[in-house]
Amino acid sequence: xxxxxxxxxxxxxxxxxxxxxxxxxxxxxxxxxxxxxxxxxxxxxxxxxxxxxxxxxxxxxxxxxxxxxxxxxxxxxxxxxxxxxxxxxxxxxxxxxxxxxxxxxxxxxxxxxxxxxxxxxxxxxxxxxxxxxxxxxxxxxxxxxxxxxxxxxxxxxxxxxxxxxxxxxxxxxxxxxxxxxxxxxxxxxxxxxxxxxxxxxxxxxxxxxxxxxxxxxxxxxxxxxxxxxxxxxxxxxxxxxxxxxxxxxxxxxxxxxxxxxxxxxxxxxxxxxxxxxxxxxxxxxxxxxxxxxxxxxxxxxxxxxxxxxxxxxxxxxxxxxxxxxxxxxxxxxxxxxxxxxxxxxxxxxxxxxxxxxxxxxxxxxxxxxxxxxxxxxxxxxxxxxxxxxxxxxxxxxxxxxx
Amino acid sequence: xxxxxxxxxxxxxxxxxxxxxxxxxxxxxxxxxxxxxxxxxxxxxxxxxxxxxxxxxxxxxxxxxxxxxxxxxxxxxxxxxxxxxxxxxxxxxxxxxxxxxxxxxxxxxxxxxxxxxxxxxxxxxxxxxxxxxxxxxxxxxxxxxxxxxxxxxxxxxxxxxxxxxxxxxxxxxxxxxxxxxxxxxxxxxxxxxxxxxxxxxxxxxxxxxxxxxxxxxxxxxxxxxxxxxxxxxxxxxxxxxxxxxxxxxxxxxxxxxxxxxxxxxxxxxxxxxxxxxxxx
Numbered sequence: 001x002x003x004x005x006x007x008x009x010x011x012x013x014x015x016x017x018x019x020x021x022x023x024x025x026x027x028x029x030x031x032x033x034x035x036x037x038x039x040x041x042x043x044x045x046x047x048x049x050x051x052x053x054x055x056x057x058x059x060x061x062x063x064x065x066x067x068x069x070x071x072x073x074x075x076x077x078x079x080x081x082x083x084x085x086x087x088x089x090x091x092x093x094x095x096x097x098x099x100x101x102x103x104x105x106x107x108x109x110x111x112x113x114x115x116x117x118x119x120x121x122x123x124x125x126x127x128x129x130x131x132x133x134x135x136x137x138x139x140x141x142x143x144x145x146x147x148x149x150x151x152x153x154x155x156x157x158x159x160x161x162x163x164x165x166x167x168x169x170x171x172x173x174x175x176x177x178x179x180x181x182x183x184x185x186x187x188x189x190x191x192x193x194x195x196x197x198x199x200x201x202x203x204x205x206x207x208x209x210x211x212x213x214x215x216x217x218x219x220x221x222x223x224x225x226x227x228x229x230x231x232x233x234x235x236x237x238x239x240x241x242x243x244x245x246x247x248x249x250x251x252x253x254x255x256x257x258x259x260x261x262x263x264x265x266x267x268x269x270x271x272x273x274x275x276x277x278x279x280x281x282x283x284x285x286x287x288x289x290x291x292x293x294x295x296x297x298x299x300x301x302x303x304x305x306x307x308x309x310x311x312x313x314x315x316x317x318x319x320x321x322x323x324x325x326x327x328x329x330x331x332x333x334x335x336x337x338x339x340x341x342x343x344x345x346x347x348x349x350x351x352x353x354x355x356x357x358x359x360x361x362x363x364x365x366x367x368x369x370x371x372x373x374x375x376x377x378x379x380x381x382x383x384x385x386x387x388x389x390x391x392x393x394x395x396x397x398x399x400x401x402x
Numbered sequence: 403x404x405x406x407x408x409x410x411x412x413x414x415x416x417x418x419x420x421x422x423x424x425x426x427x428x429x430x431x432x433x434x435x436x437x438x439x440x441x442x443x444x445x446x447x448x449x450x451x452x453x454x455x456x457x458x459x460x461x462x463x464x465x466x467x468x469x470x471x472x473x474x475x476x477x478x479x480x481x482x483x484x485x486x487x488x489x490x491x492x493x494x495x496x497x498x499x500x501x502x503x504x505x506x507x508x509x510x511x512x513x514x515x516x517x518x519x520x521x522x523x524x525x526x527x528x529x530x531x532x533x534x535x536x537x538x539x540x541x542x543x544x545x546x547x548x549x550x551x552x553x554x555x556x557x558x559x560x561x562x563x564x565x566x567x568x569x570x571x572x573x574x575x576x577x578x579x580x581x582x583x584x585x586x587x588x589x590x591x592x593x594x595x596x597x598x599x600x601x602x603x604x605x606x607x608x609x610x611x612x613x614x615x616x617x618x619x620x621x622x623x624x625x626x627x628x629x630x631x632x633x634x635x636x637x638x639x640x641x642x643x644x645x646x647x648x649x650x651x652x653x654x655x656x657x658x659x660x661x662x663x664x665x666x667x668x669x670x671x672x673x674x675x676x677x678x679x680x681x682x
Contacts (some may be wrong), residue, residue: 065648176632228633229544375634
């Protein structure tokens with residue numbers, strides 16, 4: 001009887017203890033970036049005796065869920081993971097809680113710049129993503145080609161390799177929306193164009209912007225047919241299968257390029273900075289940030305978690321789980337440098353990377369711009385007409401938002 | 403004197419509450435959102451509809467998609483139903499195997515077809531190459547001219563079995579007497595089909611067309627997975643555009659206006675078909 005009572009008491013105490021446990025709800029991206037954070041969250045939960053609930057959502061749904069939560073102040077999430085172009089929209093109307101203390105100087109400047117709104121920090125950078133230029137080093141050596149530092153040289157090399165190897169010299173993605181815009185931005189910047197002029201008006205009808213799109217169509221001629229409908233997975237599939245020689249890509253694919261189980265050409269891809277044209281090459285930034293919604297019921301614990309998760313030891317763990325870090329010290333750690341051969345290129349790209357325009361309307365602008373780019377790449381309209389169309393639609397979006 | 407509550411009202415009350423909560427309130431809320439913005443009452447969202455090039459393109463393409471898919475699904479569904487109905491043996495087995503595509507969730511079907519359509523690594527072009535065809539220009543969902551046809555074919559593949567199922571049920575419900583009378587009168591197969599089978603099958607045909615057309619006009623998942631509306635805006639549909647406007651651009655007022663117009667069009671189309679069913 002006494003034994004039974006003891007067991008019942010122990011069970012009761014266990015229940016009451018677990019019932020009083022705080023629950024931290026975290027919204028993460030379903031993918032490698034989110035997996036690392038998920039693992040870190042469970043570790044932190046053990047350390048702080050806090051229950052962790054991870055809401056894992058695909059990229060397309062993550063923004064809508066977070067945006068709805070922040071707008072309606074439901075407090076459904078204590079920590080949100082966000083792609084950096086979403087920051088202006090999500091930080092608007094006091095949706096996020098300001099950081100209680102500024103981030104330290106070890107974070108890379110480009111990744112910190114996208115965490116700030118009107119001088120106040122609202123997020124911490126977790127994944128240091130920026131584009132890299134992937135190319136087949138073995139084929140460049142075979143055809144005695146110099147490393148792809150200039151876009152003009154990239155096109156020449158693509159023609160040479162394409163003809164010599166019976167493969168595609170280049171591969172890019174031009175599906176409407178994010179895909180087309182992401183692959184076009186480094187070209188636009190290198191050719192001296194931009195989406196907005198210094199006064200904030202759309203400037204896509206500039207000669208530089210049109211020239212950049214014409215060049216993109218030239219690259220399209222040495223790319224696989226149907227690239228106007230490609231997304232990231234098709235581009236990487238061509239590289240992994242050895243059917244294309246060069247592309248712009250993201251660090252998340254580096255590990256696969258060296259993995260013999262996934263790649264037919266393991267170790268043959270080299271990673272370089274964005275090629276130049278009229279101006280030096282610049283990569284697009286695509287960092288993942290961590291922030292605490294204003295309506296979070298557990299703000300103190302949420303901040304404790306995001307500072308812990310972005311500290312150097314945890315970013316080292318995250319790097320081992322496949323996430324590029326946002327701290328210089330982690331990029332320069334000798335153990336990691338030995339393990340990740342692309343780290344020096346990644347650090348250099350990240351230091352000079354440029355974010356997408358910081359506007360609340362970015363998703364709508366990117367969609368309108370991406371549709372026009374995809375139409376030009378599919379041959380539906382001319383480069384001039386595409387840029388005119390994008391310019392008009394972006395101007396209308398800005399007008400409506402006033 | 404107390405008024406007695408009619409007993410029928412008590413029985414339908416739970417259903418009415420559920421209907422009000424799940425259909426009527428959301429509909430009224432949708433209308434409210436569509437005619438308001440941060441400053442109050444506005445008809446600007448409806449005015450924008452007629453100036454929005456992409457909405458017009460999406461509306462035209464949705465109609466094209468629905469009509470083409472409906473015509474093909476009806477044609478193949480009827481042909482298969484007649485063929486299976488004429489089989490002497492193994493009808494049940496053929497019927498079950500024909501239903502397989504319909505049992506897949508649309509998202510799964512779209513992912514399968516995305517892999518099949520891949521120009522370089524897909525099984526379709528691979529097979530064509532084996533047969534000696536040049537597949538360089540066969541880019542399927544990525545081609546400006548072939549994207550719409552490709553997504554329509556996926557719908558036809560998945561939903562023809564639904565047409566087949568309904569029409570088979572309709573064929574089996576036709577009494578044998580008129581068919582025997584036609585045979586005795588010397589009518590051949592085609593004459594019997596035109597003058598006896600199809601008129602008797604008309605209510606089932608209209609019901610099948612009604613159900614499919616309502617589904618087709620709100621097509622979303624397959625196109626979202628296969629093309630995301632591209633290349634360019636070649637496969638953009640109204641549902642896709644509404645989704646983007648609401649959840650990517652956070653413009654709920656304009657999305658609500660588009661949804662309301664879409665609802666009105668679908669309701670009008672359904673009403674006309676239902677009237678035809680009644681008169682038949």
